[in-house]
Amino acid sequence: MPAYQYGDFQNEIYSAGINGIVPKYPFDYVSLERAGSEVLPWWVLSYVAGGAGDEQTQRANVAAFRKYGIVPRMLNGAYERDLSISLFGIDLPTPLFMCPIGVIGLCALDFHGDVQIAKAAALTGVPMVASTLMMDPMEEVASHFGDTPGFFQLYTPRDRDLAASFVARAERSGFKAIVITLDTWTTGWRPRDLNTGNLPELRGYCLENYFTDDIFLRRLDRSPKEDLNAARLEWLKIWGNSLQWEDLDWLRSLTKLPLLLKGICHPDDVRRARDHGIDGIYCSNHGGRQANGGLPALDVLPEVVEAAGDMPVLFDSGIRSGSDAAKAIAMGATAVGIGRPYAYALAVGGTDGVVHYLRSALAELDLLMAIDGFPTLRDLAAAEVRAV
Ligand SMILES: Cc1cc2nc3c(=O)[nH]c(=O)nc-3n(C[C@H](O)[C@H](O)[C@H](O)COP(=O)(O)O)c2cc1C
Numbered sequence: 001m002p003a004y005q006y007g008d009f010q011n012e013i014y015s016a017g018i019n020g021i022v023p024k025y026p027f028d029y030v031s032l033e034r035a036g037s038e039v040l041p042w043w044v045l046s047y048v049a050g051g052a053g054d055e056q057t058q059r060a061n062v063a064a065f066r067k068y069g070i071v072p073r074m075l076n077g078a079y080e081r082d083l084s085i086s087l088f089g090i091d092l093p094t095p096l097f098m099c100p101i102g103v104i105g106l107c108a109l110d111f112h113g114d115v116q117i118a119k120a121a122a123l124t125g126v127p128m129v130a131s132t133l134m135m136d137p138m139e140e141v142a143s144h145f146g147d148t149p150g151f152f153q154l155y156t157p158r159d160r161d162l163a164a165s166f167v168a169r170a171e172r173s174g175f176k177a178i179v180i181t182l183d184t185w186t187t188g189w190r191p192r193d194l195n196t197g198n199l200p201e202l203r204g205y206c207l208e209n210y211f212t213d214d215i216f217l218r219r220l221d222r223s224p225k226e227d228l229n230a231a232r233l234e235w236l237k238i239w240g241n242s243l244q245w246e247d248l249d250w251l252r253s254l255t256k257l258p259l260l261l262k263g264i265c266h267p268d269d270v271r272r273a274r275d276h277g278i279d280g281i282y283c284s285n286h287g288g289r290q291a292n293g294g295l296p297a298l299d300v301l302p303e304v305v306e307a308a309g310d311m312p313v314l315f316d317s318g319i320r321s322g323s324d325a326a327k328a329i330a331m332g333a334t335a336v337g338i339g340r341p342y343a344y345a346l347a348v349g350g351t352d353g354v355v356h357y358l359r360s361a362l363a364e365l366d367l368l369m370a371i372d373g374f375p376t377l378r379d380l381a382a383a384e385v386r387a388v
């Protein structure tokens with residue numbers, strides 16, 4: 001018997017269809033986004049859907065995937081596929097991961113989306129990169145990962161002791177790597193949210209990691225429960241640290257876990273990262289939420305990959321489907337981040353909706369590898385990609 005292939009999901013769906021069982025959730029991104037938009041509260045939707053400026057970069061991220069095509073190869077035994085990768089010595093069954101999304105907690109109807117995503121990670125083997133901004137503390141979220149490794153995304157606070165505490169807590173909770181986000185020490189110019197004065201964190205949402213940390217709490221006279229206003233103002237004082245290269249040496253000294261830098265788009269920055277003992281690069285423009293007018297992240301990926309050499313390169317910004325993931329891998333990404341799509345999937349169906357979305361993306365990727373003749377991700381990575 002051949003091993004289970006993700007593409008068998010397709011057969012399950014057709015077989016169910018014969019028996020009159022109609023799928024609960026959509027299979028294409030446009031329908032998923034529409035369904036998610038109908039159920040999210042307006043202010044969460046505005047925050048998730050929006051980006052910087054007139055959202056030109058956000059749209060360009062998605063459009064970039066239409067500019068490239070993979071050249072298929074035939075007759076080379078792609079009857080069975082292997083989608084596994086190894087990252088920092090950790091074996092993962094697939095090349096996908098879930099990007100850090102600070103308000104993911106709010107995208108679930110019960111406002112405990114971080115836990116629901118952790119459960120989806122456990123069920124699929126697709127790791128969650130958990131944001132610093134959570135509706136539940138990281139210890140609780142990590143307790144639902146099952147056998148799937150989790151990564152912790154650090155928004156480095158200005159208070160160094162608090163940063164050290166977050167890293168230590170992440171290590172104790174069993175997270176397997178730390179992702180330091182560099183492009184969001186201040187919020188981008190986001191007209192959709194500016195029009196309604198909408199910033200969830202400032203209202204005191206998603207700050208549970210801070211509100212459960214002794215180092216943060218000692219800055220307050222009264223607990224966040226007693227005085228939420230004072231707590232969120234204190235958060236605003238310490239939250240965004242505009243790091244410099246030298247600060248990486250301090251961050252490096254905090255942990256032996258693999259460290260990744262998120263937001264890297266220039267090959268010189270890749271080389272400097274290596275000089276500072278960084279283990280992995282995360283190429284991203286934050287889904288066009290931070291700076292408008294920049295290049296699509298996919299367009300800079302090949303240069304970043306070349307400069308990275310043997311360092312793994314994680315990628316996000318514009319991935320909507322399994323075939324998008326295939327292109328990013330063919331252009332050099334080691335692992336590929338799903339962002340906005342899983343937020344909508346969570347809104348539509350909770351953990352179940354996210355598992356459905358991830359299985360669909362993996363099925364599409366797997367079938368594409370079957371049809372295009374790439375039995376392994378190594379073969380796909382070596383595929384010829386041409387500009388359309
Ligand atoms: C609502 C929302 C919140 C986000 N919060 C974070 C965050 O807390 N930390 C972070 O590093 N990136 C955050 N990101 C950026 C994502 O990690 C990722 O870079 C981006 O979603 C990729 O773009 P895409 O979703 O359009 O594919 C957020 C993105 C969205 C949509």
Ligand SMILES: O=C(O)C(=O)c1ccccc1
Pocket residue numbers: 102133184186187188201286289
């Ligand atoms: O919304 C975001 O993308 C994000 O990462 C963020 C986090 C905290 C404050 C502002 C923006």
